[in-house]
Amino acid sequence: MASLAPHTVIRPEPDGALLFQQETAETALLDMEGLDALYFLLKGTLRDYPPFFIAYLREHRFVVESSRDGSLERVAAVRDTAPTTTAPPRALAAPETIHFSVTGRCDQACAGCFYSARPGSTVTPADAPFELFERVVRQAAEARVFQMALGGGEPLLHPRLLDMVRLARQSGIVPNLTTNGNLLTVGVATALEEAGLGQAQISLNGASEEINAATRPNFAQAMAAVEACRTAGLRFGFNVLLTRTSLPDLEAIIRLGQRMDAATVNLLRPKPPTTEGDWLERESPTAADYRQVRRILRATAIPHPTTRITVDASLTFLLANHSPQSLYRAGVWGCSAARRFVTVTQDGDVLPCSHVRWSDVGDGDVMRAWRESAVLARFRVLEDVMRGPCRACDHLELCRGCPAVVMAFGGEFGDSDPHCPR
Numbered sequence: 001m002a003s004l005a006p007h008t009v010i011r012p013e014p015d016g017a018l019l020f021q022q023e024t025a026e027t028a029l030l031d032m033e034g035l036d037a038l039y040f041l042l043k044g045t046l047r048d049y050p051p052f053f054i055a056y057l058r059e060h061r062f063v064v065e066s067s068r069d070g071s072l073e074r075v076a077a078v079r080d081t082a083p084t085t086t087a088p089p090r091a092l093a094a095p096e097t098i099h100f101s102v103t104g105r106c107d108q109a110c111a112g113c114f115y116s117a118r119p120g121s122t123v124t125p126a127d128a129p130f131e132l133f134e135r136v137v138r139q140a141a142e143a144r145v146f147q148m149a150l151g152g153g154e155p156l157l158h159p160r161l162l163d164m165v166r167l168a169r170q171s172g173i174v175p176n177l178t179t180n181g182n183l184l185t186v187g188v189a190t191a192l193e194e195a196g197l198g199q200a201q202i203s204l205n206g207a208s209e210e211i212n213a214a215t216r217p218n219f220a221q222a223m224a225a226v227e228a229c230r231t232a233g234l235r236f237g238f239n240v241l242l243t244r245t246s247l248p249d250l251e252a253i254i255r256l257g258q259r260m261d262a263a264t265v266n267l268l269r270p271k272p273p274t275t276e277g278d279w280l281e282r283e284s285p286t287a288a289d290y291r292q293v294r295r296i297l298r299a300t301a302i303p304h305p306t307t308r309i310t311v312d313a314s315l316t317f318l319l320a321n322h323s324p325q326s327l328y329r330a331g332v333w334g335c336s337a338a339r340r341f342v343t344v345t346q347d348g349d350v351l352p353c354s355h356v357r358w359s360d361v362g363d364g365d366v367m368r369a370w371r372e373s374a375v376l377a378r379f380r381v382l383e384d385v386m387r388g389p390c391r392a393c394d395h396l397e398l399c400r401g402c403p404a405v406v407m408a409f410g411g412e413f414g415d416s417d418p419h420c421p422r
Helices: 032-043 051-059 071-084 130-143 161-170 186-195 219-232 247-259 279-283 287-299 313-319 324-329 366-372 374-379 403-408
Strands: 002-004 008-013 016-021 026-031 063-065 097-101 147-151 174-179 199-203 236-241 264-268 308-311 341-344
Touching: 002 032, 002 071, 008 071, 016 032, 016 071, 026 032, 032 051, 032 063, 032 071, 051 063, 097 130, 130 147, 130 161, 130 366, 147 161, 161 174, 161 186, 186 219, 199 219, 199 264, 219 236, 236 247, 247 264, 247 287, 287 313, 308 313, 341 366, 366 374
Parallel strands: 097 147, 097 341, 147 174, 174 199, 199 236, 236 264, 264 308
Antiparallel strands: 002 063, 008 016, 016 026
């Protein structure tokens, strides 16, 4: 008998549902036909449905073989609610993920940092008040947000980080963490694991001290943090910033992650830094560089038993060798600002993403921003106003480039991405 996997949660969306696998952080958006198929699969009466759909649910551990456990009833309740669920145009009914800036403080200064209170930056050095975090978690839990990404600055500097992790998990939300690793000792990793942290993403931009040092000064500390996570049994991954300097080391970084049994090696695109005005221009990969990245990804595409290679939403153009239909089935959304996620700063401002600091709603009022913000609404019509080569691309609705990068390179909101490798 099929049932939802123990770590699979489901919530209604307009005429469908969203599945979330808490262990892998993967999602699957179902239309009403797919939701009906899931219901009849769990009921044991499914017939004549495309095999790839069932295979996808099983392969990605949304569904397992198990005795009756209440899954059918949960899916039935979502099936009843979905026809009357509403959402903003081109957005989910609520964020899938909330990025929460725990603090603007950091214990190191990295080239190209997009969010820390350094000289010349507009980011404040304040810690987020715990009361702000509580307010955001209450709204997130009520709206059935799946996960919160805790970042900064360096979140391990916040004196109540463990309380934040614990509160999120107790509220049914998976908390994850991005860290430079300097403070991630075995004791801290153990405490985070016991508090319910889903995964620690450790920033690492090179497989060697020499390459990493071009953007990050703490290779030894980052590798010590990896060992601390392994000792504590805390799931971890690498966040890798793709720069012209780190690109020659990319395959080595991926192999390092696989040897260390990292859960993910997540490739990030350089975004506008808070200082160093010409850094982005010097280090951003060109279209030709991204074609090289695509070749490396193909060369390392053989499935690994523990490590997945993922790319951030602004790098969707790397996947354009796949059809729009196959990308949609795999859950690719491209720029997901104001569609799948939002950011809350340590000051309470709600932003469409961490890299475009436009806000018209404060106080951490996430759901009011989700429903009423004119800033968020502007991002949801991006494909309607795009100009240039992107306008004619058949991947437009699944990519949309990166508005933050476009504007940093002198373009306007809606201009085509200058680094697309197509």
